[in-house]
Amino acid sequence: MPEAATTPRKRLRDPEGARNALVKAGVELFETRGYASTSVQSIVDAAGLTKGAFYHHFQSKDELLQRVHDEFIDHQLSRARAVMSEPGLPADERLRKLIREALLEPMAVYKAEITVFLQERRFLSGSTFEEIQRKREEFERYFVDLIEHGMNDGSFRRIGPARVIAFGIIGTGAWTHTWLHLDGSLSPSEIGEMFAEMLIGGLVPRD
Amino acid sequence: MPEAATTPRKRLRDPEGARNALVKAGVELFETRGYASTSVQSIVDAAGLTKGAFYHHFQSKDELLQRVHDEFIDHQLSRARAVMSEPGLPADERLRKLIREALLEPMAVYKAEITVFLQERRFLSGSTFEEIQRKREEFERYFVDLIEHGMNDGSFRRIGPARVIAFGIIGTGAWTHTWLHLDGSLSPSEIGEMFAEMLIGGLVPRD
Amino acid sequence: MPEAATTPRKRLRDPEGARNALVKAGVELFETRGYASTSVQSIVDAAGLTKGAFYHHFQSKDELLQRVHDEFIDHQLSRARAVMSEPGLPADERLRKLIREALLEPMAVYKAEITVFLQERRFLSGSTFEEIQRKREEFERYFVDLIEHGMNDGSFRRIGPARVIAFGIIGTGAWTHTWLHLDGSLSPSEIGEMFAEMLIGGLVPRD
Amino acid sequence: MPEAATTPRKRLRDPEGARNALVKAGVELFETRGYASTSVQSIVDAAGLTKGAFYHHFQSKDELLQRVHDEFIDHQLSRARAVMSEPGLPADERLRKLIREALLEPMAVYKAEITVFLQERRFLSGSTFEEIQRKREEFERYFVDLIEHGMNDGSFRRIGPARVIAFGIIGTGAWTHTWLHLDGSLSPSEIGEMFAEMLIGGLVPRD
DNA sequence: TATGAATGAGCTTTCATTCAT
DNA sequence: TATGAATGAAAGCTCATTCAT
Numbered sequence A, B, C, D: 001m002p003e004a005a006t007t008p009r010k011r012l013r014d015p016e017g018a019r020n021a022l023v024k025a026g027v028e029l030f031e032t033r034g035y036a037s038t039s040v041q042s043i044v045d046a047a048g049l050t051k052g053a054f055y056h057h058f059q060s061k062d063e064l065l066q067r068v069h070d071e072f073i074d075h076q077l078s079r080a081r082a083v084m085s086e087p088g089l090p091a092d093e094r095l096r097k098l099i100r101e102a103l104l105e106p107m108a109v110y111k112a113e114i115t116v117f118l119q120e121r122r123f124l125s126g127s128t129f130e131e132i133q134r135k136r137e138e139f140e141r142y143f144v145d146l147i148e149h150g151m152n153d154g155s156f157r158r159i160g161p162a163r164v165i166a167f168g169i170i171g172t173g174a175w176t177h178t179w180l181h182l183d184g185s186l187s188p189s190e191i192g193e194m195f196a197e198m199l200i201g202g203l204v205p206r207d
Numbered sequence E: 001t002a003t004g005a006a007t008g009a010g011c012t013t014t015c016a017t018t019c020a021t
Numbered sequence F: 001t002a003t004g005a006a007t008g009a010a011a012g013c014t015c016a017t018t019c020a021t
Helices: A015-033 A040-047 A051-057 A061-085 A091-104 A106-123 A127-152 A162-178 A188-203 B018-033 B040-047 B051-057 B061-085 B091-104 B106-123 B127-152 B162-178 B188-203 C018-033 C040-047 C051-057 C061-085 C091-104 C106-123 C127-152 C162-178 C188-203 D015-033 D040-047 D051-057 D061-085 D091-104 D106-123 D127-152 D162-178 D188-203
Strands: none
Touching (some): A015 A051, A040 A051, A061 A127, A091 A162, A106 A162, A106 B106, A162 A188, A162 B162, B018 B106, B061 B091, B061 B106, B061 B127, B091 B106, C018 C061, C040 C051, C061 C091, C061 C106, C061 C127, C106 C162, C162 D162, C188 D162, C188 D188, D015 D051, D015 D106, D091 D106, D091 D127, D106 D162
């Protein structure tokens, strides 16, 4: 009588699973210990694999860092694009949506990835990270352009250069990764609403 | 007649001594390459000294990181304390001063140190960095308390929990280290004024 | 009428089959990068195959090295045997043919293999390479014996021990792999003729 | 009563000695196992040091290879220069001295280094080895020029292009490293004399 | 016959720290 | 005070080989 089920002696062949396990272990370790201080050994230990397997799936530790960013950056960017292309929205309403939907809400799903990205920003240079840089710049440009247009049509007060105001707003959101606990009482969406209320309240002209 | 106390132009806060050379080299390298990726060898090379000298002055690389923080943290904290202890200031005016004088202006002198601090925040744990953590918490508490009081006395709208609002404001300023160029057209003080205008404008009740 | 048996221009000695593709890729990579520095991965990449295929055809990287040698060594040896068994040849004429036909001419077809062999000679030890070593010794013995006999019958001057003279002659030819360009103006056969003229000219007695 | 002699507990500080031990171990291992197949670990084991010490003294394994070459190449080159600058020597006598004194005799002292150089020739490329390449070319040029001049003034028969003849001669000598045993009955100098006799005998015109 | 994921050992190199001088 | 040789552990990465599929 044959054995009822396959009895794999060693780890099941599951390349997709292995990749995901490595990315998952990577993002978690990068988030808490930083990219430079996280060894490939610690990643593969966490994923239950070996260094050989790591380098079978990724050309380098850098490539893993890239993969960590890939998904969430597209997510964040597509949310920003959606808000920007929505027709007929006044500048203040568009900015409110941009803050909440593109800046804060992605943290509900991608907090770890976003933390890694924001912490390692400086090192995402060189050709490996060219695309990521380009996407980041597109994301930031939406804020700058929106502020600029809002200032031009009188929706916003011209408190200062659009770029400075935009970076102030982005900073408000970006900094959130340093103190946000997802198990807390407030969701990223609610925090986004509060920040938008404060920031836009300060931008729109009085009466 | 003594020199007028203008803002120092050359950032030569203490040009003499091996210790200072090491701290200076350390902060510059930590700023651009990160603490973990900066070797003691590169620090002593930059300072024109030897490894032996380094370990003569510092017990460890960690201790140098601590020294890098020491001066600017006290500076920032004393500025915050000064603003908080100024009598008879309405909440919005006190917050404006806190943002400009304690949050942004220190960047004019200590941009490198602040950048290192904000980037390496995560690693400033353990007993070595206990004091730094305590000072940081005191600094943040001033913002939270001020917002809280302002909300209580009706100076500020209760947009959300004081802590969330305070961290939003701190983030706006903290993030500045990622894009600020000191040789630019805007000084930290001016940027602080703009941020304060936007943030406080959003906090105070309409009409 | 069949194609005239000219020297093959394209070195397509056996274009079909995975085995041959691997041997071909191997010899080319070994020639330029050396055996130790050539990875199995790079070989299979060059052959358009996979590692699994490699180990299906060869037990090890060593075995591929062996296969690289197999064909050309037999070729070279059979040429040497032919020259040695030709009847009624005076020693100087036999040496001239040996130099040209067995030492130099094979480079026209097997330059890459010969280069690999000469470079990796040291590592062709152990039982795996026993046969190759035996064949190499047979090849060298023909030179030594021929010189020895020539010295005995007065055809050659007894400049020194036959073995030393033989190795000098072999060296003259062997070294050619380091500078020969097959696309150059001189063919291995012509070079062999020149070397023979010089070497034999020095060996035969004056007047 | 003080101790009569110093009693070092650990390895005596002797940087010069350490460097020499590493170079010595390196050349011996490179000679027998080849550069690519010799690990830094095996070198430091042979030298009684640690890997850390190795990289304290040398920037890389490549740099050690360079150091291995440095001394013997200058030695060989200065011998060649001396022969070339000796006044009033007929071409055949100059060539005889070049073969014996510059090509063969250095093997009496630097056989291991020369073996390593000849085996690893191919890999001595790039800026690290620029100087070595330049010196090698100068060395070879002396042979080519001398043959060329000898052919022009009738001292040598124009058997073929000077470059081909020169490389044949150099090969005769270079190949010696593959079979020479220094404990044998023949010295490099004697072997050089025999090779010179054979080679020059073939080059000079008959009566 | 063939794949390619996975291993495990070893590679070159880096580095914070120690310590004889 | 200061040097810099040396350590020892660990880093990122490579690679010949195995083996479930």
